[in-house]
Amino acid sequence: MIRTVAVIGAGQMGSGIAQVSAQAGMKVLLGDVSIELADKARDKIAKGLAKLVEKGKVDAALAASTVANLHSFSDHAALAEADLVIEAATEREDIKHRIFESAGKHLASHAIMASNTSSIPITRMAVSSPDPERFIGIHFFNPVPLMKLVEVIPGLATSVSTIEAVRGFVGDIGKEIVLSQDEPGFIVNRIFVPFINEAAFVLGSGTGSIVDIDKGVKLGLNHPMGPLELADFIGLDTLLEIMKIYLASTGDPKYRPAPLLQKYVEAGWLGRKTGRGFYDYSGDVPVPTR
Numbered sequence: 215m216i217r218t219v220a221v222i223g224a225g226q227m228g229s230g231i232a233q234v235s236a237q238a239g240m241k242v243l244l245g246d247v248s249i250e251l252a253d254k255a256r257d258k259i260a261k262g263l264a265k266l267v268e269k270g271k272v273d274a275a276l277a278a279s280t281v282a283n284l285h286s287f288s289d290h291a292a293l294a295e296a297d298l299v300i301e302a303a304t305e306r307e308d309i310k311h312r313i314f315e316s317a318g319k320h321l322a323s324h325a326i327m328a329s330n331t332s333s334i335p336i337t338r339m340a341v342s343s344p345d346p347e348r349f350i351g352i353h354f355f356n357p358v359p360l361m362k363l364v365e366v367i368p369g370l371a372t373s374v375s376t377i378e379a380v381r382g383f384v385g386d387i388g389k390e391i392v393l394s395q396d397e398p399g400f401i402v403n404r405i406f407v408p409f410i411n412e413a414a415f416v417l418g419s420g421t422g423s424i425v426d427i428d429k430g431v432k433l434g435l436n437h438p439m440g441p442l443e444l445a446d447f448i449g450l451d452t453l454l455e456i457m458k459i460y461l462a463s464t465g466d467p468k469y470r471p472a473p474l475l476q477k478y479v480e481a482g483w484l485g486r487k488t489g490r491g492f493y494d495y496s497g498d499v500p501v502p503t504r
């Protein structure tokens with residue numbers, strides 16, 4: 215049973231993973247590149263919970279116990295007491311390998327090491343961990359406290375007992391599991407990113423306007439957001455990179471990026487983060503760019 219969880223990387227995902235684990239009554243060790251960043255993340259979680267208490271959405275006692283369960287750390291020696299170590303650091307393979315090597319030196323003999331990566335193969339990262347049988351992918355969705363789903367991705371060497379322990383952990387934090395093989399994009403992003411890419415093809419071929427593509431998917435498929443407005447949220451550069459990874463790792467031309475997606479990225483129109491993507495965000499309401 216997982217009682218103590220360590221989270222390495224206290225950004226938006228790591229903070230969310232730490233929060234839901236602490237909320238479920240587990241002791242959580244939260245680390246980043248410095249103790250200051252870990253403390254800052256802990257404070258941010260506490261502030262977020264305080265707001266939810268004010269709005270009556272979270273019980274005050276639960277908020278207090280959640281914050282009390284969170285402990286910042288900077289030295290990997292602290293990881294010796296963890297049953298599960300989840301890496302949620304920046305999506306760069308070299309950074310992650312270095313974390314697994316360093317943290318692995320302190321991993322307890324029963325403990326599991328996991329990565330929240332969105333795109334890096336689990337089997338490839340497992341070689342930097344002390345025991346690939348106890349290495350696994352645990353892919354959360356953003357924002358973690360709200361999203362119900364967790365994808366679990368065993369690598370080639372991951373043992374059945376590791377999968378079962380992670381199943382228990384995910385159940386304990388109140389989430390649902392889907393099990394994915396270690397393939398590019400796992401299940402959800404493998405379906406979803408080409409779907410957005412296809413919307414860019416549909417736009418590029420002049421089949422429909424930006425507004426009609428988004429309206430069509432919202433009303434015709436009952437999606438809460440259209441694919442092009444969602445693309446602007448995610449970042450067109452990120453989507454383009456993911457398509458390139460799918461194409462390179464499968465060699466299948468069905469994953470070729472839409473030329474119009476490429477063109478928007480070349481123009482620096484990356485979505486909301488640059489103020490313009492498929493929509494222009496400079497005014498009060500988003501205006502389609504085509």
Ligand SMILES: NC(=O)c1ccc[n+]([C@@H]2O[C@H](COP(=O)([O-])OP(=O)(O)OC[C@H]3O[C@@H](n4cnc5c(N)ncnc54)[C@H](O)[C@@H]3O)[C@@H](O)[C@H]2O)c1
Pocket residue numbers: 222223224225226227228245246247251302303304305306309313330331332333353354355356
């Ligand atoms: N953002 C999403 O929607 C999403 C969804 C699922 C999975 N992920 C994955 O989660 C991971 C983190 O993404 P994020 O969106 O939270 O990024 P983020 O930039 O918000 O956070 C990354 C954190 O990692 C820290 N970090 C970098 N190097 C470190 C090191 N050596 N040791 C400890 N901490 C280190 C950074 O300081 C930063 O605080 C990535 O692998 C990403 O692919 C992201």
